[in-house]
Amino acid sequence: MLRQLLPRCGRALRAPATLRSSQILPLQTWQTARCYSIKPAAASAAKVLDLDPTKLSIQKTEKPKTLVDPSKLIFGREFTDHMLTIEWTSNDGWLAPSITPYQNLSLDPATCVFHYAFECFEGMKAYKDKNGDVRLFRPDKNMERFNKSAARIALPTFSPTALIELIARFAKLEERFIPNERGFSLYLRPTLIGTQKTLGVGAPHSALLYVIASPVGPYYPTGFKAVSLEATDYAVRAWPGGVGDKKLGANYAPCVVPQLDAASRGFQQNLWLFGPEEYVTEVGTMNLFVALRDKETGQKELLTAPLDGTILEGVTRDSILGLAREKLAPEGWLVSERKITMPELHEASLDGRLIEVFGSGTAAIVSPVRKISWKGKLVDCGLTEHEESGEVALRMKNWMEGRQYGDEEHDWSYKC
Numbered sequence: 001m002l003r004q005l006l007p008r009c010g011r012a013l014r015a016p017a018t019l020r021s022s023q024i025l026p027l028q029t030w031q032t033a034r035c036y037s038i039k040p041a042a043a044s045a046a047k048v049l050d051l052d053p054t055k056l057s058i059q060k061t062e063k064p065k066t067l068v069d070p071s072k073l074i075f076g077r078e079f080t081d082h083m084l085t086i087e088w089t090s091n092d093g094w095l096a097p098s099i100t101p102y103q104n105l106s107l108d109p110a111t112c113v114f115h116y117a118f119e120c121f122e123g124m125k126a127y128k129d130k131n132g133d134v135r136l137f138r139p140d141k142n143m144e145r146f147n148k149s150a151a152r153i154a155l156p157t158f159s160p161t162a163l164i165e166l167i168a169r170f171a172k173l174e175e176r177f178i179p180n181e182r183g184f185s186l187y188l189r190p191t192l193i194g195t196q197k198t199l200g201v202g203a204p205h206s207a208l209l210y211v212i213a214s215p216v217g218p219y220y221p222t223g224f225k226a227v228s229l230e231a232t233d234y235a236v237r238a239w240p241g242g243v244g245d246k247k248l249g250a251n252y253a254p255c256v257v258p259q260l261d262a263a264s265r266g267f268q269q270n271l272w273l274f275g276p277e278e279y280v281t282e283v284g285t286m287n288l289f290v291a292l293r294d295k296e297t298g299q300k301e302l303l304t305a306p307l308d309g310t311i312l313e314g315v316t317r318d319s320i321l322g323l324a325r326e327k328l329a330p331e332g333w334l335v336s337e338r339k340i341t342m343p344e345l346h347e348a349s350l351d352g353r354l355i356e357v358f359g360s361g362t363a364a365i366v367s368p369v370r371k372i373s374w375k376g377k378l379v380d381c382g383l384t385e386h387e388e389s390g391e392v393a394l395r396m397k398n399w400m401e402g403r404q405y406g407d408e409e410h411d412w413s414y415k416c
Contacts, residue, residue: 049093051086051162056169061101070179073217075363076187080174084166084211087195088156091205097166099173102212108197112204117250118194120149123362124315126171126186126213126416128178129406134171134416136188137404139164141315146190148313149246154203155192163190167211168416174213182405183218187363219364224388226370227359229283230262231342232270237282238310239274245309252285259284269359271342271372274310278342281305286359286367287317290340291382291392293353300355302328302392303336316360316400319412323399328392342374349379356390357381365400366393 061081068078079102086097112118124142127135143160150157171186178186190211194204235258237251238244244251255270262270269284282288282305289304302324305311324335348354357369368389372379382390389397402408406415 048091049095050159051094051097051166053097053162053165053169055096056099056166057096058099058173059101063101067177068215070181070184070215070217071221073184073215075216075219076214078215080177080186080213080215082170082173084170086166086209088207088209089205094156094158099170105208105210107195110197110199111194112196112198113193115199116194116201117248118153118155118204118207119191119249120146120153120155120247121189121191121249122146122247124167124188124190125216125362125404126175126178126188127404127406128175128180128184131406132180133406134168134175134178134186135404135406136164136168136171136414136416138315138319138412139167139414141318142190145247145313145315146192149248150192152243152246153194153248155194155207158209163209164414168414170211171213172416177213177215179215179217182401185216185404187214187216188212189214216363219367224368224394226368226383226388227268228266228371229269229271229369229373230265230267231273231278231372231374232258232262233273233278234258235270236274237270237272240309242310245307245312247312255285265373267373273342279305279339280342280345281310282312283359283367283369286361286364287312287314288357288359289317289320289366289392290345290357291355291390292348293355294334295348295351295353299334300332301334301336303338303340305339306337314360314362316362316365319400320360320366320396323396327395327399342372345372346374346377346379349381354380354382356383356392358390358393358396360396365397368393 064081081102082099083102084097084099087095122142124139125137127137129135140160143163147157147160167188167190171188174186178184188211192207192209195206195208196204237255258270271283272281273279274281280288287304289302291302293300304317307313321335324333329335359367369381370383371381403410403412406413
């Protein structure tokens, strides 16, 4: 079915033959004209369609896959029976969504996603609660970020509630792939790509949004395993005015070589530093949290880097901040979004004020950090030799899972 549909996405769309004087724009603006729905005068009254879940068609597979033993699941390696697809064109807007058997895409070699990285995505999960109901966790936050990412690279935006409804129906259809055991879930990957067939650089006139799903187990099958990081200043993940705060595929590939370099020296991930001050930003592809005591007052503080345009707006990051303000602040903790430098982190470690450090993300929820290699030193992050997690990280994991699996009814949990 996709092989029949997708060639429409790749057709070349012509610019208007004539423009009213009010439509004459600078070249840069014309390249993003899709955002302003600029069309010939005769077509100006045409209504561009938004996503419409009522038009969803479902074609079930005739060859259901055999379920993999949950204990043998590897993150992102197994996929479900179906996929959700929705085409978009600048003339018509969003076309009717469809769920079809999982299959290859058929795209022209000149499709713009291959040449100019018109691609963004989301990472989210569906969980099965004790009653067997399927739940999404804070899908509104994923859709908000998805729209921001799309708009930043001139791809179409959409109604968040409509896409949530479609993803919920898709997740419900694939619920047999979600093991009943705690710690297992269905990883959902909404993806949006530009599909116009052209080597010209400009806003795509056609796009494809699709969602695939992969059953996954606990990130740490045998329990928490604290990681060690290499502080990285020779490569930069993001910079002011860039797109580090968006979930674009182009942000990820350049990080692989530094990660391989760190691994060759015995470290599991990079700790990305920025600027001559060596600001601590993110760890690998995760946000970073630091728990420490104030030098003067001894007050405990949980902090993470502020959203200054270089930090990804992690849904797990936002959830941890919310939980910390709800549950740790009453215990006397200060919860902060502020900058901290690697020298400051090192000083806190030497003073015995560094309580713990952990990354946060959809896959692992939290990832405790044991040590950080920095300028020939190993900075101790507060764990004893026999500990794999600090108390804060462990409490956050338990609090998060309680809401993800519906143990605690909360508006963060969306029942499909």
